[in-house]
Amino acid sequence: MSDLPSFETHTENLRRLIAESERIVFFGGAGTSTESGIPDFRSSSGLYNSGAEYDYPPEVMLSRSFFIREPEKFYAFYRGEMLHPAARPNPAHLALAELERSGRLTAVITQNIDGLHQLAGSKCVLELHGSVLRNKCLSCGEGYGLEAVMESIETVPRCTECGGIIKPDVVLYEEGLDAHVLGEAAAQIAAADLLIVGGTSLTVQPAAGMVGRFRGGRLALINLDPTPYDSHASCIIREPIGKVLAPFAEKRA
Template sequence: MKPEERLAEWIGESRNIVFFGGAGTSTESGIPDFRSAAGLYRQEEELPYPPEVMLSRTFFMEHADVFFDFYRSKMLHPAAEPNGCHRLLAELETSGRLKAVVTQNIDGLHQKAGSSRVLELHGSVHRNYCMKCSRFYSLEQMMAAEDTVPRCKDDDGIIKPDVVLYEESLNQETLYRSIEAISQADLLMIGGTSLTVHPAASLITYFQGARTVLLNADPTPYDSRANLLITEPIGEVMERVGMMLSLG
């Protein structure tokens, strides 16, 4: 039996699925990841500072203009569309099998595909707030801002993307809900993540079920513990799995 056929079989037998995903989930939608050969961290020679420096709270506060130049050019992909992975997960939620998507991504593609039970560990580019008055601004408003550093029209405060920067803590409620969902799952699908970014990666240790599926192109520290390992492109695999399933 092919790995994707096994995955389709396990999905069909499960009633409480959780998907834990990272940047590799969206690469087939045209959004670069961070650590692969074509990832953002390999472009350091083209950047004024290392990405992890520019994506820190300290850098944001001290060099907001450089931060936003980098953020707009490298982190925002408003034209990206969901791929086969996002679409299948949305279908699984509709069928009642998938209970939550726990994602490290900030692109909003799971919601664009139709998922509503999405726990965004690192925030979202679609939410932006004035640091003085907390007024909300959409991604479209951020993209249309004429100034390098977007400012609130009410009090001229800097508008900060609701994304978790280096030196910032993850939202505790989101963490708690993610742990709760993973600990109750009977099938955990892990996709498109190197499982090296903590504390997010450590959440999978709360899984108590019997079946773990790992879909990732590159090796991870969790490979030997997965019940099923798939290294083909996740969007293509999930597209084929969806065709094998009769959801309803």
């Protein structure tokens, strides 16, 4: 057979797009980390469909008002479902870090809160929804790492300086995204000549709407399911993102 399998054809197309580009931006969602063992939210095997029994839906327990009203129940859910300290970068994270080192990728914009891009070596990471690695006292502003939440002997972690409640630096429902991070992400997307979107269905606003700011000629979509931007894409790959980007994780001579 002379024709390449579809996956190889698409991967070669992506390789060509990357080779032709000088300002690549990656925009990623939960699917970027599923191959690291972190479940996504809305797929059949995701957090919202896990079958775990709680008194409230995840959207309620991950809201600002619930955190303030029921911090014990918030942290029971948060520690059990949102924290994955043993997770390690998969080939997608490593490939993006290597593309940055090569000078082709200018920014990673992520909706994830796991910190795996930085662990893989990426430097310019714009975290739209914050990070579990950062935590702050609501009373005095003292900062804490993940261990303050993981190793707290109290159900609700407390500040060692003032006794105030420590809150994860993640964007909860009912909270707005950081305006500075949003602005920088929008600027990076607008300046890109190749936008790679991976592991996201592009249905969560306002983050997903920023893809509409892209004016470059090359849009690559790597996602298991269709997205609203499929008709605008130069390359669509319906495979796990770690599998797709694995060849780009290798250091180039």
